Amino acid sequence: xxxxxxxxxxxxxxxxxxxxxxxxxxxxxxxxxxxxxxxxxxxxxxxxxxxxxxxxxxxxxxxxxxxxxxxxxxxxxxxxxxxxxxxxxxxxxxxxxxxxxxxxxxxxxxxxxxxxxxxxxxxxxxxxxxxxxxxxxxxxxxxxxxxxxxxxxxxxxxxxxxxxxxxxxxxxxxxxxxxxxxxxxxxxxxxxxxxxxxxxxxxxxxxxxxxxxxxxxxxxxxxxxxxxxxxxxxxxxxxxxxxxxxxxxxxxxxxxxxxxxx
Amino acid sequence: xxxxxxxxxxxxxxxxxxxxxxxxxxxxxxxxxxxxxxxxxxxxxxxxxxxxxxxxxxxxxxxxxxxxxxxxxxxxxxxxxxxxxxxxxxxxxxxxxxxxxxxxxxxxxxxxxxxxxxxxxxxxxxxxxxxxxxxxxxxxxxxxxxxxxxxxxxxxxxxxxxxxxxxxxxxxxxxxxxxxxxxxxxxxxxxxxxxxxxxxxxxxxxxxxxxxxxxxxxxxxxxxxxxxxxxxxxxxxxxxxxxxxxxxxxxxxxxxxxxxxxxxxxxxxxxxxxxxxxxxxxxxxxxxxxxxxxxxxxxxxxxxxxxxxxxxxxxxxxxxxxxxxxxxxxxxxxxxxxxxxxxxxxxxxxxxxxxxxxxxxxxxxxxxxxxxxxxxxxxxxxxxxxxxxxxxxxxxxxxxxxxxxxxxxxxxxxxxxxxxxxxxxxxxxxxxxxxxxxxxxxxxxxxxxxxxxxxxxxxxxxxx
Numbered sequence: 077x078x079x080x081x082x083x084x085x086x087x088x089x090x091x092x093x094x095x096x097x098x099x100x101x102x103x104x105x106x107x108x109x110x111x112x113x114x115x116x117x118x119x120x121x122x123x124x125x126x127x128x129x130x131x132x133x134x135x136x137x138x139x140x141x142x143x144x145x146x147x148x149x150x151x152x153x154x155x156x157x158x159x160x161x162x163x164x165x166x167x168x169x170x171x172x173x174x175x176x177x178x179x180x181x182x183x184x185x186x187x188x189x190x191x192x193x194x195x196x197x198x199x200x201x202x203x204x205x206x207x208x209x210x211x212x213x214x215x216x217x218x219x220x221x222x223x224x225x226x227x228x229x230x231x232x233x234x235x236x237x238x239x240x241x242x243x244x245x246x247x248x249x250x251x252x253x254x255x256x257x258x259x260x261x262x263x264x265x266x267x268x269x270x271x272x273x274x275x276x277x278x279x280x281x282x283x284x285x286x287x288x289x290x291x292x293x294x295x296x297x298x299x300x301x302x303x304x305x306x307x308x309x310x311x312x313x314x315x316x317x318x319x320x321x322x323x324x325x326x327x328x329x330x331x332x333x334x335x336x337x338x
Numbered sequence: 339x340x341x342x343x344x345x346x347x348x349x350x351x352x353x354x355x356x357x358x359x360x361x362x363x364x365x366x367x368x369x370x371x372x373x374x375x376x377x378x379x380x381x382x383x384x385x386x387x388x389x390x391x392x393x394x395x396x397x398x399x400x401x402x403x404x405x406x407x408x409x410x411x412x413x414x415x416x417x418x419x420x421x422x423x424x425x426x427x428x429x430x431x432x433x434x435x436x437x438x439x440x441x442x443x444x445x446x447x448x449x450x451x452x453x454x455x456x457x458x459x460x461x462x463x464x465x466x467x468x469x470x471x472x473x474x475x476x477x478x479x480x481x482x483x484x485x486x487x488x489x490x491x492x493x494x495x496x497x498x499x500x501x502x503x504x505x506x507x508x509x510x511x512x513x514x515x516x517x518x519x520x521x522x523x524x525x526x527x528x529x530x531x532x533x534x535x536x537x538x539x540x541x542x543x544x545x546x547x548x549x550x551x552x553x554x555x556x557x558x559x560x561x562x563x564x565x566x567x568x569x570x571x572x573x574x575x576x577x578x579x580x581x582x583x584x585x586x587x588x589x590x591x592x593x594x595x596x597x598x599x600x601x602x603x604x605x606x607x608x609x610x611x612x613x614x615x616x617x618x619x620x621x622x623x624x625x626x627x628x629x630x631x632x633x634x635x636x637x638x639x640x641x642x643x644x645x646x647x648x649x650x651x652x653x654x655x656x657x658x659x660x661x662x663x664x665x666x667x668x669x670x671x672x673x674x675x676x677x678x679x680x681x682x683x684x685x686x687x688x689x690x691x692x693x694x695x696x697x698x699x700x701x702x703x704x705x706x707x708x709x710x711x712x713x714x715x716x717x718x719x720x721x722x723x724x725x726x727x728x729x730x731x732x733x734x735x736x737x738x739x740x741x742x743x744x745x746x747x748x749x750x751x752x753x754x755x756x757x758x759x760x761x762x763x764x765x766x767x768x769x770x771x772x773x774x775x776x777x778x779x780x781x782x783x784x785x786x787x788x789x790x791x792x793x794x795x796x797x798x799x800x801x802x
Contacts, residue, residue: 088654089655107627109653109654110654112654112656115656151651259608260607260608260609260610260660261610261657261660262610262611262650263564263610263611263650263651263652263657263661264650264651264653265648265649265650265651266563266638266642266648266649266650266651267642267648267649269651
């Protein structure tokens, strides 16, 4: 079974500052890392190949330095990977990103299963996976908690629908987005890193794509525009509920109900 | 010889501290009779919760006049019974003295009350771009407790232990007198260092009510390496070779597959790798990527050269958490794997660690008990646990005696000492005496008498 995992390079710290003038994330001097949610997807893929045979490949869209996360994925167990990199891809929103990745996947090869993480830690939209599946015309399941079996051309998964846990079987090829915290991602191997060669990381640009209509990519292919980026407000407001245990429990219940937590 | 706490004493204590902070008789939670592992239990007659140096002073004046024993307690996370009030009397709890009083960025010091928790101090330091280097596994211990045992922790390899970070102390002597020891200075040749004598004295000399601690600038970059070896022998033997490379890691821990599996069970969380029998976990820190990456590369190459099966890179916050949270839970995890256990916290020269571990394995086989261990391969301080499992009372007692006698003798033979960081307290007194002999113990007793001629502070501990 050949599995492709979609990965992304994100800022290495959650304390990234937003430039107050331009509203853009200050990425200069901030170390980057492989999106933590993608690690669960990568681990899922590697474990599946250990069980059922096959190979894992990874794909990412980003600047040339995104090569480092492809190398990292190889150090964790992927065989090879692809960086989709071109200035024409820059400024893409969710839709244009998903389209670019789907074009890249078509160019990269045939896969039985495509795995994405739940979301990224920088964009947080959690939509790219489903949209890639749509562009590729294959079924998609989100919030996958475990991949239980693969047989008869189908994958059997357990997924969360918030209030329900559902078991599903989906015909291959398909795309799944796995939830966070569903496994313990293995660590990258220094020993494997010594053996990584340039030919294991392929670069694909706009010129390599089947669809070379520039209006489908980057800023011009985006259906949405970001007006402003601002850090979420930090709330350290505290209140205490007085009274005996029953009164405290009732007070707490009323509070979380009012805040629509439940 | 000690006076019992009377209703008159209770009234006076209530007058000093307020009724809410004086708990006596059956109202005292039974947990105050023991610490986390010491194996001894004794309820205090009265539990008092103090909030200031002046309150401590007033309590001590009363205890001194009336000759009532006083035992100081922080979070109660000790492992040798040091905070157990074996003579009853007053148990003085410091956890409400939990203020961080001052951060002095000019002298790189922080002034804290003794009830501040290690994890609170560590977080406060980091928020301000500083590091408080001592890093014992038990993060919910109080700083007062850490100072009283001279706690070490994982970063001792590079940064040293608690004593190296105590600049000054405010203490209350057994007669209630308030005294300042040390100062906010970097050097001190001014007579006997009483401050250093108090560090590690396990509440036997005076009550610590304030501490000035040294901080260091927070290293900007840190990376850990999890290095699997085919067996524990080759893992431990790698450590002196790493030191010979002249690169000093921040920490070098060793762990066996068994211990990791206990931790997986206890935390309900898988460790990133459990395929191999033995691991060492190293950390490197510094101010630039180039420096840390250079160290990592050199040591990773060295490890592979001397027989490591691989070198796993632990470079992001998530990866560090997955590895270090398991390491932090080892003690509790081993405890949860058995019915009862007792611990040996010996310290041996770093190049003798492999010999000691080998010895514990042979001892476990011979005595037919489980003796899991983990610890600080980089500073020679080992945490070795004898597990009771299904042994009956008599066999357990016999096994403990033989195992402890032989392990402490072995540590001595290898040039080591009874305790690396958990202290002597009540339960390790015999082993300290056996190793040191009469003269050092008599000197310790003499020191104790000078501080506390009525022997009211934490009696029956360390050297008495």
